[in-house]
Amino acid sequence: xxxVFPPPxxxxxxxxxxxxxATLDEVRVxxxxxxxxxxxxxxxxxxxxxxxxxxxxxxxxxxxxVVVVRGPDAPVRLVKKTRNMxxxxxxxxxxxxxxxxxxxxxxxxPLPDIAEFGQLRRLGVGxxxxxxxxxxxxxxxxxxxxxxxxxxxxxxxxxxWRRAVIRLREAAALYNSDPEGVEFVDEGLFRAExxxxxxxxxxxxxxxxxxxxxxxPVSVSNLTLTVEKVGIERDIFEFAHxxxxxxxxxxxxxxxxxxxxxxxxxxxx
Amino acid sequence: xxxxxxxxxxxxxxxxxxLLGATVGFVSGLFGIGGGFLMAPILIFLGIPPAVxxxxxxxxxxxxxxxxxxxxxxxxxxxxxxxxxxxxxGVLGALLGVELFRYLRLLGQADLAVALSYLMFLGAIGALMxxxxxxxxLRRVRGEVAPHRERRRPLWLYGLPLRMRFPxxxxxxxxxxxxxxxxxxxxxxxxxxxGGGFILVPAMLYVLxxxxxxxxxxxxxxxxxxxxxxxxxxAGRNQTVxxxxxxxxxxxxxxxxxYGARLSGxxxxxxxRAVLGLIVLLVGxxxxxxxxxxxxxxxxxAPGAVD
Numbered sequence: 262x263x264x265v266f267p268p269p270x271x272x273x274x275x276x277x278x279x280x281x282x283a284t285l286d287e288v289r290v291x292x293x294x295x296x297x298x299x300x301x302x303x304x305x306x307x308x309x310x311x312x313x314x315x316x317x318x319x320x321x322x323x324x325x326x327v328v329v330v331r332g333p334d335a336p337v338r339l340v341k342k343t344r345n346m347x348x349x350x351x352x353x354x355x356x357x358x359x360x361x362x363x364x365x366x367x368x369x370x371p372l373p374d375i376a377e378f379g380q381l382r383r384l385g386v387g388x389x390x391x392x393x394x395x396x397x398x399x400x401x402x403x404x405x406x407x408x409x410x411x412x413x414x415x416x417x418x419x420x421x422w423r424r425a426v427i428r429l430r431e432a433a434a435l436y437n438s439d440p441e442g443v444e445f446v447d448e449g450l451f452r453a454e455x456x457x458x459x460x461x462x463x464x465x466x467x468x469x470x471x472x473x474x475x476x477x478p479v480s481v482s483n484l485t486l487t488v489e490k491v492g493i494e495r496d497i498f499e500f501a502h503x504x505x506x507x508x509x510x511x512x513x514x515x516x517x518x519x520x521x522x523x524x525x526x527x528x529x530x
Numbered sequence: 531x532x533x534x535x536x537x538x539x540x541x542x543x544x545x546x547x548x549l550l551g552a553t554v555g556f557v558s559g560l561f562g563i564g565g566g567f568l569m570a571p572i573l574i575f576l577g578i579p580p581a582v583x584x585x586x587x588x589x590x591x592x593x594x595x596x597x598x599x600x601x602x603x604x605x606x607x608x609x610x611x612x613x614x615x616x617x618x619x620g621v622l623g624a625l626l627g628v629e630l631f632r633y634l635r636l637l638g639q640a641d642l643a644v645a646l647s648y649l650m651f652l653g654a655i656g657a658l659m660x661x662x663x664x665x666x667x668l669r670r671v672r673g674e675v676a677p678h679r680e681r682r683r684p685l686w687l688y689g690l691p692l693r694m695r696f697p698x699x700x701x702x703x704x705x706x707x708x709x710x711x712x713x714x715x716x717x718x719x720x721x722x723x724x725g726g727g728f729i730l731v732p733a734m735l736y737v738l739x740x741x742x743x744x745x746x747x748x749x750x751x752x753x754x755x756x757x758x759x760x761x762x763x764x765a766g767r768n769q770t771v772x773x774x775x776x777x778x779x780x781x782x783x784x785x786x787x788x789y790g791a792r793l794s795g796x797x798x799x800x801x802x803r804a805v806l807g808l809i810v811l812l813v814g815x816x817x818x819x820x821x822x823x824x825x826x827x828x829x830x831x832a833p834g835a836v837d
Contacts, residue, residue: 301534302534303533303534303774304532304533304534305534305541306532306534306541307541337831338638338831338832339829339830339831339832340638340829340830340831340832341828341829342825342828342829342830343828344824347822348821348822349820349821349822349823349824349825350639350642350821351638351639351641351642351830351832352638353637353638354636354637354638354832421829422829425828425829426829428827428829429827429829429830429831432827459534459540459541460539460540490536493536494534494536495536497536497537497773497774498536498537501536501537501765501769501771501773502769505765505766505767505769506762506765506766508765508771508773509761509762509763509764509765509766509771510762511773512589512761512762512765512771512773512776513589513592513758513761513762515589515773515777516589516590516592516593516596516758516761516776516780517592517593517596517754517758519593519596519777519780519781519784520592520593520594520595520596520597520598520600520780520784521596521597521600522784523593523597523784523785523787523788524596524597524600524601527597527788
C-alpha cells in the first residue's frame with residue numbers, strides 16, 4: 262500500500278517588496294548623506310558632505326531634483342551705515358527673523374526653470390523665497406479702505422534690508438545656491454555636495470530632497486544632519502558659557518602664570 | 531596649520547597668530563608699552579569678531595605686564611601705594627566700561643565707539659609724542675639746550691580733599707586724581723582692549739609729576755589689575771574671551787617682549803618715542819578712517835540676537 266501523502270501545499274506566491282511595487286508606477290526619490298554628524302574639533306576648517314540618492318521614475322516625463330539644506334534658525338540684527346554730517350554711522354539695529362543660520366540649494370537646473378515662482382515660494386525653496394522678515398518693524402494699518410494692510414517702518418528700503426541679510430550670509434559662504442549642484446552619476450543615481458564653512462552654526466540641520474515633474478513637487482525625502490562641537494572645543498565652549506566667571510578667572514590666572522613663567526625662564530638664560 | 535577657536539567660532543592660521551603675538555610683544559618690549567592698541571586692529575583685520583578680539587587680548591596684556599612688573603618689582607621701581615589707588619579706580623572703570631560696551635553693542639554702536647576712541651586718543655597721544663620727541667631730536671642735532679620746563683604741579687592737585695602721602699613717588703597729593711586716572715584707563719581697557727599705558731604714563735609724568743623711575747612699573751601694576759578685571763568681566767558678562775586665542779598670542783608675546791626689551795637699550799629714548807608716536811598716530815588714523823570713507827558694504831550684522 263502506498264502511503265497517501267497529503268497533497269503538497271500550494272506554492273505561496275511571495276508578494277514583491279512594497280517599495281519596488283510602489284516604484285513601478287509611482288515617481289519617488291530616496292536619498293542619504295555620507296555623514297549625518299559633523300564633528301567640530303580643533304582641526305575643523307569646514308566640512309564637505311556628499312548627499313546621494315536615487316530617482317525612481319517609471320514615467321517618460323523628465324524629473325528635476327532640488328536639494329535644500331537648512332541650518333538652525335538664527336535671527337539677526339542688521340544695521341545700515343548712513344552718512345551724517347560727513348561721518349558714516351550705524352543706524353538703529355533691525356531684528357530679522359526667519360533667516361536660517363545655513364541655507365543651500367543645489368539643483369539639476371536653475372530653480373526658475375524647474376518650477377514657478379508661486380510654487381517655490383509656497384515650499385520655501387530658493388534663497389529668494391526664505392521667509393525673512395522684520396516683525397518688530399511691521400504694523401497693520403487701514404489703507405484705501407482695506408483693513409490689516411501690513412506695512413514696514415523700513416519703508417521702501419525694506420527689500421534692500423532683506424537682500425542684505427542674504428548677501429552678507431552669502432559672503433560668509435553660509436548661503437549658497439548652485440543651479441548645477443545636483444549631478445547624475447548614473448541612470449537615476451545622483452549626488453550633491455554640501456559645503457559647510459568653518460563658521461557654520463552648530464545644531465540640527467534638515468535636508469530636503471525634492472523631486473519636481475512638470476513644475477509640480479511629486480516626491481520629497483527628508484534627512485537630518487547634526488553639527489556639533491566635540492573634544493576640548495566643546496569643553497571650553499561649555500565651560501565659558503555655563504560658568505563664565507570661573508572661566509574668566511582661569512583665563513587671568515593662566516595669563517599671569519605665563520607672564521611669570523616667561524620672566525623666570527628669561528632671567529636664567 | 532589652522533586651528534578652530536572655540537569662542538570666536540572661526541578657524542585661523544595659528545603660526546600667523548604666534549608671529550603676530552611675537553611682533554606685538556617685541557614692539558611692547560622695545561617701547562615699554564602693553565601693545566594692546568596694535569593687537570586689536572590686526573586681530574579684527576584677520577577676521578576675529580571685534581568683541582572677541584578686544585576681550586581676548588586683555589588677557590594677553592595681563593601676561594605681558596606680569597613679566598614686566600616682576601622685573602620692575604625686583605628693582606623696587608613700583609609705588610604700590612599710588613598703584614593701589616589707581617588700580618581701585620581701574621576696577622571701577624572696568625566695571626563701567628564693560629557695561630557701557632555691552633550697551634553700545636546692543637545699540638549697534640560698538641564699532642563707532644571703538645573707532646572714535648582710537649581716533650581721538652591714539653591720534654592725540656601719537657601726535658603729541660611725535661611733536662615732542664622730534665623737537666628734542668632737532669635740538670640735539672643743532673646742539674641747543676633744552677628749554678627750562680615748568681616743574682611745578684598744577685595747583686588744583688593741592689586743592690582737593692583726601693590727601694595721601696606717596697613716599698616712593700615723592701608725592702603728597704589728593705587721592706582723587708590718581709583714582710580718576712585709574713577709572714579712565716579702566717573704561718578705555720574695556721572699550722579698546724588696551725592697557726592704557728599710553729595715557730597713564732604721560733599723565734603720571736606730566737600731570738602728577740611722579741618720580742620718573744617709578745612711573746612705568748607703577749603703570750604696569752595698575753594695568754595688570756585693570757586688565758585682569760576686564761578679562762573676568764568680559765568673560766562673565768559677554769562670554770567673549772577666547773582662551774585658545776589669547777594663549778596662542780601670549781606664547782609669541784612673552785618671547786617677543788623679552789627680545790624687544792633687550793634691544794631697547796641700544797636706542798636713544800627720544801628716537802624710540804618718535805617711532806612709537808608715529809605708529810600710534812598711524813593706527814589711530816587707520817582706525818578712524820572708516821568713519822569718513824564710504825564703506826563698500828553699507829549693511830552689517832550687529833551682535834545681540836545671535837549670541
